[in-house]
Each structure stands twice: as C-alpha cells, then as structure tokens.
Amino acid sequence: MSEDAQRARKAALRGEYAARRAARSAAEKQRLDSLLLRRARECDAATIAAFVPVRGEPGSLDVLDELARRARVLLPVTGPLSRRLEWAAYAGAEHLVPGPLGLLQPAAGDGSLLRDADIVLVPAVAIGLDGTRLGHGGGFYDRALTGVPTRRLVAVVHDDEVAATLPVEPHDVRVGWLCTPTRLQRLG
Structure with a gap:
C-alpha cells in the first residue's frame, strides 16, 4: 500500500474510532475510568x-492523581511553535494550564526527560496486537518516543479500540504493551 493510501486509511480509521468514543455515554466512560483507576x-x-486524556481517551485526572500517589508522574508540554514535546512533573490538576493546542499541561517543561520514565503511557486512537499504534496524527509522540525501548511503551485505549494490526508509515513507533480498562497485555 502506498504512503498516500496508508495516510488515507489512517484518517478513515481515526474518524471511525472518534465516532465510537463520542457515542460512549458519560456513565460508561465513568465506569471504564473507574476500572483504569483500579x-x-x-x-x-x-x-x-x-x-491528560482528551476527546474521550481512557483515563481521568483521578487516574493521574492515583499514579502520582505511587510514583513521579511526567506529563508532556507543547510549546507555542515547537512540534517537540518537553516534559514536566505533574503537581496536581490545579497546576495544569491550557497549552497551545488546547490540551491541559504543566505551565512549562522542567527539564524532566522521557528517558527517565520506567513506563511511558502513550495516548492512542487505537492499537494493533502487533504493536502498531494509531495516534491523533500530529506526530508529537512518534518523535518523542524515538529511541525509547519498546518494552517501556504502553498504549492506553478502550477494549473496543484494539485491532489485529493498523496501517503504518515509516515514522510510526510501535509500542510493547497495551493497557485497557480490563487488560494489560504484552504485544508483538
């Protein structure tokens, strides 16, 4: 399949999965997030x-707070002109601000490095059981994850966002694990 065809297929899949997320009721989202909290x-x-989850992604600020009670939690920070992620320690929801893309994030990077994380929870629209990941299309995470060992990369999706495989482009970074509200599974 050509790269143009791959991009078109990825865009179509993003639309399908976004519609699925939008159709999920608030009660169902809350139930699934409580499973992730556990x-x-x-x-x-x-x-x-x-x-910080957006657009129906699995998780919540409560999940981040729970993780922060157990570990040092790093969050991505986008700059106004940069397509590169910086990282900063999570200090609670009250310290998050809207970033240039409208996503909640720490006010500024604090010098934290992604390579220092034992586990990298990666947002995804969908995940393939072969480690392929469909992101939101901006490439931020693919650039940030380059060089991070696959065994430390955990894509977080809902159970109905898992496929056998997904279309890939040369720059796409694969993940080693998948985490849903009901399972944690090694991939590949």
Missing part, C-alpha cells in the same frame, strides 16, 4: 510518563 493502584514504577 489498574493505577497496581502500578509500582518509580517514574511514569503519562498524559
């Missing part, structure tokens, strides 16, 4: 890179 209570890493 999963967060089982985490024993010292440093975790995470993300």
Whole structure:
C-alpha cells in the first residue's frame, strides 16, 4: 500500500474510532475510568510518563492523581511553535494550564526527560496486537518516543479500540504493551 493510501486509511480509521468514543455515554466512560483507576493502584514504577486524556481517551485526572500517589508522574508540554514535546512533573490538576493546542499541561517543561520514565503511557486512537499504534496524527509522540525501548511503551485505549494490526508509515513507533480498562497485555 502506498504512503498516500496508508495516510488515507489512517484518517478513515481515526474518524471511525472518534465516532465510537463520542457515542460512549458519560456513565460508561465513568465506569471504564473507574476500572483504569483500579489498574493505577497496581502500578509500582518509580517514574511514569503519562498524559491528560482528551476527546474521550481512557483515563481521568483521578487516574493521574492515583499514579502520582505511587510514583513521579511526567506529563508532556507543547510549546507555542515547537512540534517537540518537553516534559514536566505533574503537581496536581490545579497546576495544569491550557497549552497551545488546547490540551491541559504543566505551565512549562522542567527539564524532566522521557528517558527517565520506567513506563511511558502513550495516548492512542487505537492499537494493533502487533504493536502498531494509531495516534491523533500530529506526530508529537512518534518523535518523542524515538529511541525509547519498546518494552517501556504502553498504549492506553478502550477494549473496543484494539485491532489485529493498523496501517503504518515509516515514522510510526510501535509500542510493547497495551493497557485497557480490563487488560494489560504484552504485544508483538
């Protein structure tokens, strides 16, 4: 399949999965996030890179708070002109501000490095059981994850956002694990 065809297929899939997320009721989202909160209570890493969920992504600020009770949590920070992520320690929801893309984030990077994270929780629209990841299309995470060992990369999705495989482009970074509200599974 050509790169143009791959990009078109990825865009179509993003639309399908976005519609699925939008159709999920608030009660169902809350139920699924409570399952992820339980999963967060089982985490024993010292440093975790995470993300603030948006657009129906799994998770919540409560999940971040639970992780922060157990570990140092790093969050991505986007700059006004940069397409590169910086990282900063999560200090609670009250310290998050809207970033240039409208996403909640720490006010500024603090010199934290992604390579210091034992586990990197990666946002995804969908994940393939072969480690392929469909992101939101900006490439921020693919650039940030380059060089991070696959075994430390954990894509976080809902159970209905798992496929056998997904279209890939040369720059796409694969992940080594998948985490849903009901399972944690090694991939590849």
